[in-house]
Amino acid sequence: MIKVVHYINQFYAGKGGEEMANIPPEKVKGFVGPGMAFNAAFGGEAEIVATVFCGDSYFNENKEAIDTVIDMIAEEKPDIVICGPAFNAGRYGVACGTVASEVKARLGIPTLTGMYDENPGVDMFKSKTIIMKTKDSAAGMRKAVAAMAPVALRMAKGEELGSAAAEGYFPTGIRKDLFEEKRGSERAVDMLLKKLAGEPFETEYPMPQFDRVQPNPAVADLAHAKVALVTSGGIVPKGNPDHIESSSASHYGKYDIDGVTVLTDKTYETAHGGYDPVYANADPNRVLPVDVMREFEKEGRIGELSHYYYATVGNGTAVASAKKFADTFSKELIADGVQAVILTST
Amino acid sequence: MIILTNNPDVETKLKDQNILRIDGTYRDVLVKARDLVHQGHRLLTHPLMGSLKPNETPYRTIAVSSEQGALDTDSLMLIENAIGTFDKFAQVTRPDRGVNTPERMLADFRMIDLSLITSALEGF
Amino acid sequence: MKLELGIIKITDIQFAAESKVEGSTLYVNKDELKALILEDETLASCELDIARPGESVRITPVKDVIEPRVKVSGEGGVFPGWMAKVKTVGSGRTNVLKGAAVVTTGKIVGFQEGIIDMCGEGAKYTPFSQLNNLVVCVEPVEGTLQHAYEKAVRIAGLKAATYLGKLAKDIEAGEIRTYETPSVSEGIKLYPDLPRVGYVLMLQSQGLLHDTYVYGVDAKQSLTTMIYPTETMDGAIISGNCVSACDKNTTYHHLNNPVIEDLYARHGKDLNFVGVIITNENVYLADKERSSDWSAKLCEFLGLDGAIISQEGFGNPDTDLIMNCKKIEAKGVKTVIITDEYAGQDGASQSLADADVAANACVTGGNANTVIHLPKLDKVIGHIEYVDKIAGGWSGSLQEDGSIIAELQVITGATNEMGFNKFSAR
Numbered sequence: 001m002i003k004v005v006h007y008i009n010q011f012y013a014g015k016g017g018e019e020m021a022n023i024p025p026e027k028v029k030g031f032v033g034p035g036m037a038f039n040a041a042f043g044g045e046a047e048i049v050a051t052v053f054c055g056d057s058y059f060n061e062n063k064e065a066i067d068t069v070i071d072m073i074a075e076e077k078p079d080i081v082i083c084g085p086a087f088n089a090g091r092y093g094v095a096c097g098t099v100a101s102e103v104k105a106r107l108g109i110p111t112l113t114g115m116y117d118e119n120p121g122v123d124m125f126k127s128k129t130i131i132m133k134t135k136d137s138a139a140g141m142r143k144a145v146a147a148m149a150p151v152a153l154r155m156a157k158g159e160e161l162g163s164a165a166a167e168g169y170f171p172t173g174i175r176k177d178l179f180e181e182k183r184g185s186e187r188a189v190d191m192l193l194k195k196l197a198g199e200p201f202e203t204e205y206p207m208p209q210f211d212r213v214q215p216n217p218a219v220a221d222l223a224h225a226k227v228a229l230v231t232s233g234g235i236v237p238k239g240n241p242d243h244i245e246s247s248s249a250s251h252y253g254k255y256d257i258d259g260v261t262v263l264t265d266k267t268y269e270t271a272h273g274g275y276d277p278v279y280a281n282a283d284p285n286r287v288l289p290v291d292v293m294r295e296f297e298k299e300g301r302i303g304e305l306s307h308y309y310y311a312t313v314g315n316g317t318a319v320a321s322a323k324k325f326a327d328t329f330s331k332e333l334i335a336d337g338v339q340a341v342i343l344t345s346t
Numbered sequence: 347m348i349i350l351t352n353n354p355d356v357e358t359k360l361k362d363q364n365i366l367r368i369d370g371t372y373r374d375v376l377v378k379a380r381d382l383v384h385q386g387h388r389l390l391t392h393p394l395m396g397s398l399k400p401n402e403t404p405y406r407t408i409a410v411s412s413e414q415g416a417l418d419t420d421s422l423m424l425i426e427n428a429i430g431t432f433d434k435f436a437q438v439t440r441p442d443r444g445v446n447t448p449e450r451m452l453a454d455f456r457m458i459d460l461s462l463i464t465s466a467l468e469g470f
Numbered sequence: 471m472k473l474e475l476g477i478i479k480i481t482d483i484q485f486a487a488e489s490k491v492e493g494s495t496l497y498v499n500k501d502e503l504k505a506l507i508l509e510d511e512t513l514a515s516c517e518l519d520i521a522r523p524g525e526s527v528r529i530t531p532v533k534d535v536i537e538p539r540v541k542v543s544g545e546g547g548v549f550p551g552w553m554a555k556v557k558t559v560g561s562g563r564t565n566v567l568k569g570a571a572v573v574t575t576g577k578i579v580g581f582q583e584g585i586i587d588m589c590g591e592g593a594k595y596t597p598f599s600q601l602n603n604l605v606v607c608v609e610p611v612e613g614t615l616q617h618a619y620e621k622a623v624r625i626a627g628l629k630a631a632t633y634l635g636k637l638a639k640d641i642e643a644g645e646i647r648t649y650e651t652p653s654v655s656e657g658i659k660l661y662p663d664l665p666r667v668g669y670v671l672m673l674q675s676q677g678l679l680h681d682t683y684v685y686g687v688d689a690k691q692s693l694t695t696m697i698y699p700t701e702t703m704d705g706a707i708i709s710g711n712c713v714s715a716c717d718k719n720t721t722y723h724h725l726n727n728p729v730i731e732d733l734y735a736r737h738g739k740d741l742n743f744v745g746v747i748i749t750n751e752n753v754y755l756a757d758k759e760r761s762s763d764w765s766a767k768l769c770e771f772l773g774l775d776g777a778i779i780s781q782e783g784f785g786n787p788d789t790d791l792i793m794n795c796k797k798i799e800a801k802g803v804k805t806v807i808i809t810d811e812y813a814g815q816d817g818a819s820q821s822l823a824d825a826d827v828a829a830n831a832c833v834t835g836g837n838a839n840t841v842i843h844l845p846k847l848d849k850v851i852g853h854i855e856y857v858d859k860i861a862g863g864w865s866g867s868l869q870e871d872g873s874i875i876a877e878l879q880v881i882t883g884a885t886n887e888m889g890f891n892k893f894s895a896r
Binding site: 127 | 729731733740775776778780809813816817818825826833834837840886891892895
C-alpha cells in the first residue's frame with residue numbers, strides 16, 4: 001500500500017477561517033477534509049496515513065514552521081506528499097509550494113500540489129515541484145482530486161510523467177525528450193493552420209517571458225517634484241520588524257523616514273540574503289540613498305523626498321509576487337502625490 | 347571598427363585593423379565586448395558566430411564600432427544572451443576541448459575563427 | 471512550375487563489375503567511380519564502402535549526405551552550378567533513387583563531428599540509418615588547405631550522387647509524385663479562399679565550413695530571394711556545412727525538404743503554398759538586419775497570410791530566426807518557427823540564444839544536449855581516431871567496454887531544424 005501524507009491549511013482542516021490562520025502546525029492520523037476524496041480516488045492502491053495542517057499566516061510568518069512540518073512528514077516515511085490543492089488562495093499556495101518543494105529537496109520524496117493559474121505560488125514553485133492546474137476555487141475540488149490522484153499514484157511508483165500539456169501540470173521549465181507522432185514539419189503546418197484560423201494552438205517551446213515596460217517621459221520639473229524611494233535591496237529598520245524573508249519574499253514593508261537625514265548601521269540593515277550584507281549594513285545609504293536625496297532636497301534639485309519608502313527583497317522573489325506588491329503600493333504612492341520614484345536594486 | 351580577439355592568427359593576419367588583443371578566454375572576450383557596449387560601442391558581428399559551441403573552441407573574435415553613441419540595446423541584449431549561453435555550455439567540460447585542446451586542433455580552431463571574421467568583414 | 475518525381479525504390483547497394491540499377495538493387499563499379507572522383511587533383515585517395523540499415527556500422531565524421539537523382543526531362547540538370555549548367559531547374563521529370571544515399575566523410579578539421587550509426591541506440595536518432603549508404607571517404611594530397619579540401623569533398627559527393635543518379639535515367643519509375651506551383655496571379659484565381667502560405671528557408675552562411683550554395687552561388691553573398699519549391703528537389707541548394715552535426719541541413723535535407731513536402735500535401739486543400747523565400751544567416755549584424763528586412767518585405771510583397779520559418783545551426787542563427795520571426799509577424803503575417811534546443815544535459819537551461827514574444831508558435835527538433843549511450847559497433851567507416859575526439863562529449867564519456875556516452879549533438883541530422891524528424895521536447 002502506498003503511504004501518502006497530506007498537507008492542508010487551517011480552513012480545510014476544519015479549524016476555521018482567517019481568525020484561525022495563526023495556528024501552528026499539527027498532525028493527525030489518517031485523512032481530514034479533502035483527504036477523504038483523495039483516499040476514495042486512490043481506489044485502494046494508496047492511503048493517507050497522516051494529515052499535517054498549519055495556519056496560513058503562521059506558516060508564512062514563522063521561518064521555523066517549515067522545519068516542524070518537514071519533521072512531522074518525515075516521521076511517517078511516506079511514498080508521496082500531496083499538498084492542497086490551494087486553488088487561487090495566495091498564502092495557501094505559497095505554503096503548499098514551500099512544503100512540496102522542501103519535502104522533495106530535503107527528503108527526496110516525490111511531491112504534488114495543485115493551484116490556479118494566477119496563484120503566485122505557481123511562478124514561485126513550478127520548477128521545484130509538480131503543480132497540477134486547478135480551477136480558481138474549492139468548487140473545483142472534485143475535478144482537482146480526479147486529476148491529481150492518478151498522477152500521485154504514478155509518481156509514488158516512480159513512473160516518469162509525460163509532458164506538462166499531456167498530464168495537466170504547469171510546465172516546470174525542464175525540457176523533456178519525446179518522439180512525436182508526426183514529424184516536425186507536419187506539426188509546423190498543423191500549427192500554422194490553427195494560428196491562421198484563430199484556433200487555439202500550443203507552442204512546443206514557450207518563449208521565456210519578457211515583461212517590458214515602456215519608461216515614462218522624464219519628469220519636467222524635478223525641482224518641484226515629490227520623489228519616493230523603492231528598493232528590492234532589502235533595506236529595513238533594524239530588526240526587520242515586518243519579517244521580510246531573506247529570499248522569495250512574500251511581502252514588502254512601508255517605512256516612515258520623515259526627519260531621517262541619513263541611514264546608519266544603528267538604525268537600518270538589509271534583510272537580503274542574496275549578497276554579502278557587510279557593506280549595506282555598514283552604510284545602508286549605499287542601497288537606499290536617503291543621504292543623497294536629503295542633500296538634493298536641500299539644494300532644491302528635487303522638491304521633496306516622500307515620507308515613506310517601500311522595501312522588499314528581490315532575491316528569488318517571483319515576478320508575480322513583485323507585480324502584486326507594486327500594484328498595491330503604486331496606488332499609495334499616487335495617493336501620496338508622488339511624481340517620481342527611484343528604484344534601487346543590488 | 348575595433349576587433350576584439352584572443353586569437354593570435356587574427357592579430358597577425360588582420361594587423362592593418364584596429365585590434366584589441368585580449369589575453370584571456372573566450373568569455374573574457376565576451377565580457378570585454380560587453381564593457382564596450384556599456385560604453386556606447388555597437389556590436390558589428392554576432393558574438394556567437396560559428397556553430398562551434400563555446401565549450402569547444404577557445405577562440406573568439408568580435409568586431410565592435412569605434413564610434414561611441416547612446417547605449418545600443420540590441421547590442422546589449424545580444425552580448426548578455428551570449429554570455430548567458432557561454433555560461434550554460436561552460437557547465438559541461440570536454441576533456442580535449444577548450445583549454446585542453448591539442449595543438450593541431452587548436453590551429454584548426456584559430457583558422458575557423460579567422461576565416462569567419464574575415465568573411466564577415468569582407469568589403470570593409 | 472510543375473515537377474514529377476519518379477520514385478525508384480532502392481533496398482540494397484552492391485559492388486559489381488557494372489554500375490546499374492536492377493530491380494531495387496543499386497550495383498556500383500567501385501573502380502570506375504573511384505577514378506571519376508580522383509580526377510580531382512586535390513585528392514590523393516578515395517575509398518568506397520557500403521553501410522546498410524541494421525548493420526553494425528558507424529560512419530564518422532560525416533560531412534554530407536546526398537540523394538542520387540537524375541533529370542529525365544525538363545530544363546537543366548541536377549545540382550545546377552556544380553554538376554550541370556546554371557539553367558533553372560524544377561520542371562519536367564526527375565528520377566530519384568529513394569532509399570539510397572551518398573555519404574561523404576573526410577577529416578577536414580580536427581574537431582569535426584557527425585555520426586551515423588546503422589543500428590542500435592544512435593540509429594533511432596538519425597534518418598540516415600534507414601538508407602543504403604554508399605560511403606565516400608577521400609583524402610587530400612599533402613599540403614591541401616582546409617577550404618580546398620572541403621570543396622573537394624563536397625564535389626566528390628555531388629559527383630558520386632550524379633554518377634549513381636544517371637544509372638536511373640532510363641528507368642520507368644514505379645511511382646510518380648507530382649508537385650506544382652502556379653504563378654502568383656494564377657494561385658489567387660485558383661484558391662481565392664485559402665490562406666496564402668510561404669516558407670522562409672534560412673540557409674547556413676557564416677563562412678568557411680558553414681556555407682550553403684544556391685545554383686553555385688555562396689548564400690552569404692546573396693540578398694534574400696525567392697525560388698519555386700520544386701527547384702530545391704533538383705538540387706538548386708546544396709550544403710557546404712560541416713559543423714554542428716545534429717542541426718545541419720545536409721544536401722539530402724534540401725532535396726527532400728520536409729516543410730516543402732508537407733506544405734504541398736495541404737496545397738489546394740487547406741492552404742495555398744505560394745513559394746519559398748531563401749535567406750541567409752550571416753555573421754555581420756548589418757547583414758542580418760538587411761536579410762531579415764528583405765524576408766519580411768517579400769512576405770508582405772507576396773501578400774502572405776502565414777509563413778513557416780526553418781533554421782540551420784546554433785547561436786548566431788538563433789538571432790536571424792528571431793529577427794525574421796519578429797519582422798514577419800510585424801507585417802501581419804502569422805509565423806511558425808522550427809528550431810532545436812540546447813537546454814543543457816538536464817534540460818533545465820534556456821534553450822535558445824535569442825528569444826522574443828513574437829515567436830509564440832514554435833516547433834522543436836529536441837534538445838541537442840540530451841545524453842545518449844552508443845554501443846560499440848563492429849565496424850567504423852571513416853576515421854576511427856575521431857571517434858575518441860567525438861566521444862569527448864565530456865569527461866568520462868568513452869566507456870571501458872568501448873561504448874560511447876555523448877550528447878545528441880554528435881549525431882548527424884538528429885535535431886534537424888526543418889522538422890525532418892519526430893524527435894522533440896516539451
